[in-house]
Amino acid sequence: MSHHDIALIGFGGVNRALAEIIHSRGERLAADIGCTLRVVAITDLRFGSLMQSGGIDLAAVLSMTGDQSFAGMPGGDSEPKNEHVIRHTTADIVVEATFTNPIDGEPAVSHVRAALESGKSVTTTNKGPVALAGRELSALAEAHRVRFEYEGSVMSGTPVLRLAAETLKGLQISSIQGILNGTSNFVLGRMEAGASLDAAVAEAQALGYAEADPTADVEGSDVQLKVVILANEILGAGITTADVSRTGISGITEHDVAAAAADGERWKLVGSIARDESGSVTASVQPLALGAEHPLAGISGATNAVAFTTDLLGTVTISGPGAGRMETAYALLSDIIAIDAHQTALAGVAR
């Protein structure tokens, strides 16, 4: 059985959830995934930095409160020295879960770059590094013979990139349509039940789906980044956000929703990518009124979904959660499993 030492960059909800999974499942997890995992480094804005090459006591750090710090612990520091830890940790896998701004993807891009440059594989669920610097970072990973994995950047733990690349291998995918933002889908559902756009957004905020500033959800820029990732990863499009036309749902009225319902249709905010016969790819984000037979029409609440149109198999659709703490931690775990499988295969070839 193989083994991986893990560095957690950022110790907010998602990386805490991953630490909980590793801590609470122990041997059962190893049996399930075929490798053992140990956390040897953590950085966090509140707690600082901690490097312990023999393994960090996860029960202890998971019980820390906001007024505590890693300072004074062996290998501890009161500062979150992200890049220092990334470069000097004994971990072979870096889990990047800090934050990312939608303009340049920082600081996540720099964290990923530092990890790959120092010969560590990386998993992240941050859209920024993938959508904005994916090509550079993937090339860097290849040059250093490590992996850069980011399954969770599109639909959290619901598999979509690996589904397309592995489970649907051998199919030609000609187009992709997705409901890629749970907040806007929830809002449109509440409008079907009679709520106004503003009331539905307020409800999504109260339930924790929407951010304090719901613009990225409602105006489609969150979906736009995910469309870039899907187009580049699955269709090899090489596009940027500037290539994705974007219309959000703020122009959809209660009247529009009611009129669609009368025709048996449902408004959905759909990210679409299509490759034509010449190979050129067009991509968009826009509200569409979908008939009941459309594979995305039945996707309700905060659920996300992606429908692939293929040559041999027609349309295949996967749906599931697109957010959530444990759900996103599972995306990281699935990336770690993929990194392990790849390294095990490489070791076999090298032997």
Added chain:
Amino acid sequence: MSHHDIALIGFGGVNRALAEIIHSRGERLAADIGCTLRVVAITDLRFGSLMQSGGIDLAAVLSMTGDQSFAGMPGGDSEPKNEHVIRHTTADIVVEATFTNPIDGEPAVSHVRAALESGKSVTTTNKGPVALAGRELSALAEAHRVRFEYEGSVMSGTPVLRLAAETLKGLQISSIQGILNGTSNFVLGRMEAGASLDAAVAEAQALGYAEADPTADVEGSDVQLKVVILANEILGAGITTADVSRTGISGITEHDVAAAAADGERWKLVGSIARDESGSVTASVQPLALGAEHPLAGISGATNAVAFTTDLLGTVTISGPGAGRMETAYALLSDIIAIDAHQTALAGVAR
């Protein structure tokens, strides 16, 4: 790049479709799937048997008409000597696509057994060998260090077994619900549009969805076999059809359908499998009236779907075609890709 020689047992719609894919795609297919494929044996009730270790001219055999025979061709015979060909072909992969009776799975079970015993990997989309003799045949494959793959036995080319085993690795699946028979789902949809059960079944037959005898579709025995496969493969249940309670849709009336619609619900024929905390598994096939929020409620027409309830990720649902000539041939191709990946990994370890 690796290479596989293929024997096609049965040359009806599905294996012909696989031959068409291999013939028409050639180098593009090899680039897509990472291995080259060559057909070296074919058996068929009409044409007889053909073994040519240097590779069969697929264009020639695909253009044969029903009054022609393999007799007189080099390596040809007028009789479909299935077991002889399976045991003596130079192929390393046998594609079993004859037929299977739902009582003992023959002759498909014998074909699979003969192939595995003679050291060949097998792919089949026949439910019979998997549902009725899966444990024996999987053990036989392991003993002979070959693979027995059957992704298409549940939902044709729509991936479900490999999705659960690989793409969802690391998750604990506690329950599975599926719409696993396109004919009955189509029939229920037509009943929602006002048709009677009998008229809807006749329409399904006219469209080629339903068999001349639609009993297995309508009364749930087709779904029952698929439930056995899902329960044993994914939850390790070790059950037989006798353990799966079964109620078909023949008791559902137009009134039932209309009453459900008035409540915002849709009748679906659902195969269900659940594992309780003690580990024991219960399984059933029965019509259920599903509310609009249920992940299977929006599955329309002849589409199939499976919803997995998991510990970390909540419910993940995959939907797509559950039948069709090319769709089922893709299931065989996806099994060949999996066999290749496994053998490549083994070769790496042995090196």
